[in-house]
Amino acid sequence: MTAPVTTRPGPADRAEALDRIRELHRSGRLAAEFPAVPGLLASLAHGPTASADLTRVGRLLARVDAAEIHARHPDAVPLTVTVSGHGTLDALTGPLTAELARHGVPLHAITGDHDSWLRDLRDTAGPLYATDTDLSLVVLDAQVLFDELPLPWRVSDVTDALTAKLSLLERLAARYVREGSGTLVLNTLPLLGTHLRHLVDHRSRTELSIAWREFNTGLLRLALTHPRLHVVDLEPLVAESGPVRDSRLALYTKEHLGAELLGHYAREVAHLARAMRGRTKKVLVVDLDHTLWDGVLGDDGPDGIEMAGSYRGEAFAAFQKTVRQLGSQGVLLAVCSKNDQEPVERVIAGHPDMVLRPDDFVAVTANWHPKDGNLRSLADRLNLGVDSFVFADDSPFECGLVAASIPEVAVVRLDEEPALHIDRLLADGWFDTRELTEADRARAGQYRADAGRRELLDGAATMEEYLRALGVHVTVAPATEADVPRLSQITLRTNQFNLTTRRLQPADVHALLDSPHHLVLAIRSRDRFGDNGLVGAVFAERAGDALRIDNVLLSCRVFARGIEQAALGALLAHARDTGARAVLAAYRPTAKNHKVRDLCPSLGFETAGTSEDGALDFRHPLTELPAIPPHVTLQARFIS
Incomplete structure (x- = not known):
């Protein structure tokens, strides 16, 4: 099979990166070109001169006013x-x-x-x-x-x-x-x-x-x-x-x-x-040939590749163990390989020396298409942004292609020495989080259950038919102490369905739980394919005779199932029943949360104010409440 060819410039090497940063400094354009800086620094971050290089460049960057960078690039807070x-x-x-x-x-x-x-x-x-x-x-x-x-x-x-x-x-x-x-x-x-x-x-x-x-x-x-x-x-x-x-x-x-x-x-x-800042990566995408095993499957066949029992094979086995260890802690694992799909699936399922097995992966993509396109398709399939991805590959071309085409992806460049694969993968702590939750450990299984949901969707004549067959159950209830780590994590890591992108550390969530004026609601969902767990949150506060919604968040895994409409519908009914004359809310735009811009208007909120940066203020008069989606079974409990 002839592989499609994509030609793009690779990432800058060390000398090019240093020259480029010096030139930006000399011309006074470091603030204006700040979005390009992470990619240039990625070329300096490893190797024998990394410490000196980063220190040298950091001194130049320290001369740039952080406020000026933020003014030019609002997402660079x-x-x-x-x-x-x-x-x-x-x-x-x-x-x-x-x-x-x-x-x-x-x-x-x-x-x-x-x-x-x-x-x-x-x-x-x-x-x-x-x-x-x-x-x-x-x-x-x-x-x-x-x-x-x-x-x-x-x-x-x-x-x-x-x-x-x-x-x-x-x-x-x-x-x-x-x-x-x-x-x-x-x-x-x-x-x-x-x-x-x-x-x-x-x-x-x-x-x-x-x-x-x-x-x-x-x-x-x-x-x-x-x-x-x-x-x-x-x-x-x-x-x-x-x-x-x-x-x-x-x-x-x-x-x-x-x-x-x-x-x-x-x-x-x-x-x-x-x-x-909620920038922890969520997905590790790995190559296969010379990454998970020694050899080329298409050339050497299943019996010719090695991942144990030899000098180099043991290094690949150790790397697979590390990848599996990450997967056990909520990192989603996927394969993106230039290979044919069927032989790859047979090796992953049946090769006696494989440490990783089909159940460890949320997706295995083996074809001859450009890998940057495959990564974008995988992001769409998982309903995640490409900025959630870490891509590990031994090919300089593939790493250069992804780095140039999708700079939001963190690229881990492996090489011909497999004993260093582990060090290179772990060096930047891409998946570091403040605290691991049970929801993290269950995440891979929940994403694998999405395969059944996709199959159901593909066989449904309409979206309404799909949602009815899915059997969505939503529970809205006051959060408990046990929910605090997960709620904090949702505020830190949810970027798309996030009305105001207010980030909360566990201590901040604790303070809201302890406040008599605040309402912290945990949203849980399940359907015929399993329990999705705690998937969203609502933070609200009593303000005189109104209830002000500080933020609404929902995991990207459960978009477009009516969960948010059910949860907010329940909240509006509770507000009216407890004497509120209105419910206030706001939308604060970011580069990634445009999907929720129209959420409040779709539920009957009136626009009460706008600003030049696209921010919107809303007011719901509570005279007519939105209906709960008919396909959703809702259980709502509040503390008055």
């Missing part, structure tokens, strides 16, 4: 980050700016004075506690302990200091969570060999190591206690980045954490920010 610490942290700004820019987020950084961390954390009127602060980074190092020790010191002195410091940090974290509005980011403290070698006996060194690890463990546990506290564990980052510090810079300029380690720290912070 700046992230306000305060930085405070014990040592000198000048080396953090560059990589942090670059790592956030890789995800389309401009940085607005506010840096504290040298060794001002304790004063900053105590100052509830300071920048760490400001209402517009998104992340408050308090970057600590081992010297914060050793600088306070008497001379000479013993292990008992360190243990006492560690206990006191942990208690202090616990009190300060509790205050921040109580009075701040952002997320506080702390980190574990690396213990250096130099510190241990101040002790000459092995027993004392062992005791110090144990005490130090217990302190770091206690610090990590704080993140499990406080919903708006995140602790970056520096230990695995040190293993990746090499020396913690340069001893000369540590002594002369108080740089107690080295530039490369701070670069890795900046990447972890960017992953956290990406999750907070």
Whole structure:
């Protein structure tokens, strides 16, 4: 079979990317061309010079006003980050700016004075506690302990200091969570060999190591206690980045954490920010030949490909195990391969060495069409945006095609060394989320159930016939504490059916649940093919004699089934029954939520105001309520 050919420019290589960014800087067009920056930075993010390259580029980007970028590109909302610490942290700004820019987020950084961390954390009127602060980074190092020790010191002195410091940090974290509005980011403290070698006996060194690890463990546990506290564990980052510090810079300029380690720290912070902004990826699309197995199926046949039992085969088996591990945590797995469909399906279903099996995938696409088109078709089939996709392939051409044609897709370029496939796939934490829910674990099965729904739709004469046969059941009820992680996740990750795109962290949802003036409703659905679980939410607030809807959200998996009409119809009836004279709502446009622009008018809301950016305000007079769709069985329960 002759494969269709698509010719497009590939992504820029390292030298081209650097030259392009420098040229944009020289010409003063970095703000105007900011949407192109993530693609250029993707060419710099890995390899032996990545740390230096990103730092260099980040310094240029840091000179651009984040507000100007936002003014030119409304979807590029700046992230306000305060930085405070014990040592000198000048080396953090560059990589942090670059790592956030890789995800389309401009940085607005506010840096504290040298060794001002304790004063900053105590100052509830300071920048760490400001209402517009998104992340408050308090970057600590081992010297914060050793600088306070008497001379000479013993292990008992360190243990006492560690206990006191942990208690202090616990009190300060509790205050921040109580009075701040952002997320506080702390980190574990690396213990250096130099510190241990101040002790000459092995027993004392062992005791110090144990005490130090217990302190770091206690610090990590704080993140499990406080919903708006995140602790970056520096230990695995040190293993990746090499020396913690340069001893000369540590002594002369108080740089107690080295530039490369701070670069890795900046990447972890960017992953956290990406999750907070709802930009976590949802789908991993993998190639087959030289990606999941060694060899070319069309040339070597099923018996000639390897994924176990040989030097290279074991590397592919390990990669498959990693992919399956991701799939078990809610990442949707799919195949996109230049192959014939039937042989591929036989191998996935029956090859004795395959780790991944048909039930692990929501889609297997094997044909000779261009892969960019296949990815777009898959996105339509899953009802997801292509910006939810990560594409892993060993072919430079295919990676270049997808990167150039669909820049929203995160491209993981694999190569001829399969032992590095795992590292390359996991390096950017594309699927990182604040908290995994049971809905995440069930997601793949729910998408596979959609195959039955598609078959039913294809066989129906009309949409009405399909919906009647589907048997949609909708439950609308006040949310519970157990629903909080999922509700927060819906606000963070739902982009298409999202009226106002207000993002809520778990602590924000908790606060709304605890407020007597707010109404938080969980929307659940099921049909003849299974239980879809918690698929949507309504956030509303009593405002005088009106009920104001702050946001309405619905998972893209269940669009166009009448669920939103049923849920809002129930809410309008509840508002009227409890004495409200009107229900207010708003639509705030983004690049992705145009589908819900007409939702309110379709339910009888009147337009009460418009703005130049396309935002709309609505009012429902409650004189005539919309009918519940006849194919929906609705159960609605409210607390008056």
